[in-house]
Amino acid sequence: QSMLTQPPSVSGAPGQRVTFSCTGSSSNIGANYDVHWYQQPPGTAPKLLIYNNINRPSGVPDRFSGSKSGTSASLAITGLQAEDEADYYCQSYDTGLDGWVFGGGTKLTVL
Amino acid sequence: QVQLVQSGAEVKKPGASVRVSCKASGYPFTSHGITWVRQAPGQGLEWVGWVYPYNGNRKYAQKLQGRVTMTTDTSTNTAYMELDSLISDDTAVYYCARDPGDNRVDHWGQGTLVTVSS
Numbered sequence: 001q002s003m004l005t006q007p008p009s010v011s012g013a014p015g016q017r018v019t020f021s022c023t024g025s026s027s028n029i030g031a032n033y034d035v036h037w038y039q040q041p042p043g044t045a046p047k048l049l050i051y052n053n054i055n056r057p058s059g060v061p062d063r064f065s066g067s068k069s070g071t072s073a074s075l076a077i078t079g080l081q082a083e084d085e086a087d088y089y090c091q092s093y094d095t096g097l098d099g100w101v102f103g104g105g106t107k108l109t110v111l
Numbered sequence: 112q113v114q115l116v117q118s119g120a121e122v123k124k125p126g127a128s129v130r131v132s133c134k135a136s137g138y139p140f141t142s143h144g145i146t147w148v149r150q151a152p153g154q155g156l157e158w159v160g161w162v163y164p165y166n167g168n169r170k171y172a173q174k175l176q177g178r179v180t181m182t183t184d185t186s187t188n189t190a191y192m193e194l195d196s197l198i199s200d201d202t203a204v205y206y207c208a209r210d211p212g213d214n215r216v217d218h219w220g221q222g223t224l225v226t227v228s229s
Contacts (some may be wrong), residue, residue: 002155037158038214045206045219046148046156056134057217089156093214099172100146100214 133207
């Protein structure tokens with residue numbers, strides 16, 4: 001069972017906006033540790049999508065945005081495209097485990 | 112450009128050890144850490160640990176303490192992850208990734224499938 005909770009699946013039609021939630025606790029997100037998001041298309045290695053809650057690495061479109069509040073974080077994608085179909089993982093640091101934690105991942109289906 | 116190239120797939124018997132390598136290029140090897148993450152078939156990502164080449168500091172996931180060892184060779188810009196006393200639950204794709212030092216990674220290797228089977 002992951003320390004960070006993500007819904008198993010999300011879906012949306014092309015052009016729509018979708019959001020992904022990542023719920024933690026007072027030992028990780030709520031302890032003011034940053035949240036990072038990774039995108040993993042089928043059969044490929046993950047790729048950094050958002051770092052330090054809100055920042056996009058160079059090359060990541062501004063359709064992707066992140067936010068954090070309290071013990072939770074969110075990822076939003078606007079203008080959904082077929083190529084966005086992938087698994088999305090949130091990640092942070094946990095003081096209880098004294099290590100990194102990942103969410104269980106959310107599978108995005110583009111209808 | 113930053114590249115992390117990992118060694119090939121491995122098949123091991125329970126109780127054996129496996130060593131996966133990760134050769135870095137495109138940046139000063141000692142300027143970043145190397146983090147290892149694994150992914151069991153059909154499952155999510157799991158942090159294994161990290162190692163910093165410039166001083167050898169390392170940290171491992173609690174559940175793997177005592178079985179995992181991470182090292183680096185700065186003469187060849189290569190990081191290694193060794194996992195001992197393999198069990199079937201260790202079957203996974205093992206990824207190395209570059210770690211800028213703020214509890215995240217920014218570039219990933221292609222992954223190495225380790226299969227533990229009798």
